[in-house]
Amino acid sequence: MSIKQNSRRDFFKKASLSGLAVVVSSAFTFGSKSKSPTIPAENLGIAKLGDFKLTPQSKQNPLPYAYGDLEPYIDARTMEIHYSKHHAAYTKNMNESSSSTDYAAKPLFEVFAEMGKYPVFLKNNAGGFYNHLLFWTILSHGTGQAPEGRLATAINDTFGGIEKFKELFGTAGKKQFGSGWAWLSVDAKGKLVVSSTANQDNPLMSTTEIKGVPILALDVWEHAYYLQYQNRRPDYVDSFWKVVNWKEVSRRYEEALAAK
Numbered sequence: 001m002s003i004k005q006n007s008r009r010d011f012f013k014k015a016s017l018s019g020l021a022v023v024v025s026s027a028f029t030f031g032s033k034s035k036s037p038t039i040p041a042e043n044l045g046i047a048k049l050g051d052f053k054l055t056p057q058s059k060q061n062p063l064p065y066a067y068g069d070l071e072p073y074i075d076a077r078t079m080e081i082h083y084s085k086h087h088a089a090y091t092k093n094m095n096e097s098s099s100s101t102d103y104a105a106k107p108l109f110e111v112f113a114e115m116g117k118y119p120v121f122l123k124n125n126a127g128g129f130y131n132h133l134l135f136w137t138i139l140s141h142g143t144g145q146a147p148e149g150r151l152a153t154a155i156n157d158t159f160g161g162i163e164k165f166k167e168l169f170g171t172a173g174k175k176q177f178g179s180g181w182a183w184l185s186v187d188a189k190g191k192l193v194v195s196s197t198a199n200q201d202n203p204l205m206s207t208t209e210i211k212g213v214p215i216l217a218l219d220v221w222e223h224a225y226y227l228q229y230q231n232r233r234p235d236y237v238d239s240f241w242k243v244v245n246w247k248e249v250s251r252r253y254e255e256a257l258a259a260k
């Protein structure tokens with residue numbers, strides 16, 4: 001393996017998803033055999049397709065907050081359906097469509113890095129699986145209204161201030177035609193970059209034009225806001241800033257830089 005390949009693999013290994021434990025099959029355990037079949041989320045990038053499962057909401061809510069905690073900005077019913085129906089469906093589809101294929105044993109981030117080789121159905125569902133996991137962790141009510149530390153400095157240096165950044169990111173979300181996502185990512189040079197993607201594409205995918213390690217994500221599919229906001233996507237996007245977990249975004253920023 002070349003140095004370049006090595007560093008890329010390392011890059012994706014370290015581009016983790018900490019902050020939310022991921023429930024996996026009992027055959028797949030990292031570290032000690034705990035009663036709860038979860039892996040530390042930082043291992044997500046090297047976990048294999050087909051090993052991920054979401055716990056049905058009726059048994060346990062693995063989100064780091066209750067469905068109603070993001071009100072009045074995102075309503076409880078939307079959170080419940082979004083997590084227990086939409087996210088669960090992407091996960092199920094990812095697992096079922098990859099089982100008994102040769103790529104079932106591939107780490108998720110390696111699949112993203114060579115996304116063009118795989119069926120679009122897998123792209124849509126593996127993307128949906130990952131994107132939502134990321135989204136849940138960067139949401140929280142009352143954890144701070146502004147970035148701090150090195151992330152704050154980088155946002156100022158790159159975009160000319162937090163308000164200008166919010167405008168740029170918000171516009172990416174508002175203007176994304178149809179379903180998709182807005183992203184703040186750390187690119188290969190360690191620079192912050194704002195982008196949007198269609199469907200369940202993300203900046204980790206080889207097929208995506210603007211690449212990087214995403215540290216902030218906003219779901220602008222109608223299922224993310226329609227019950228509360230109907231056609232008013234701009235209002236939903238503006239409300240999003242009230243529930244951003246900047247602490248987690250900062251942590252992801254530091255982690256992405258450390259992986260360079």
Ligand code: MN3
Pocket residue numbers: 082086132219221223224
């Ligand atoms: Mn969604």
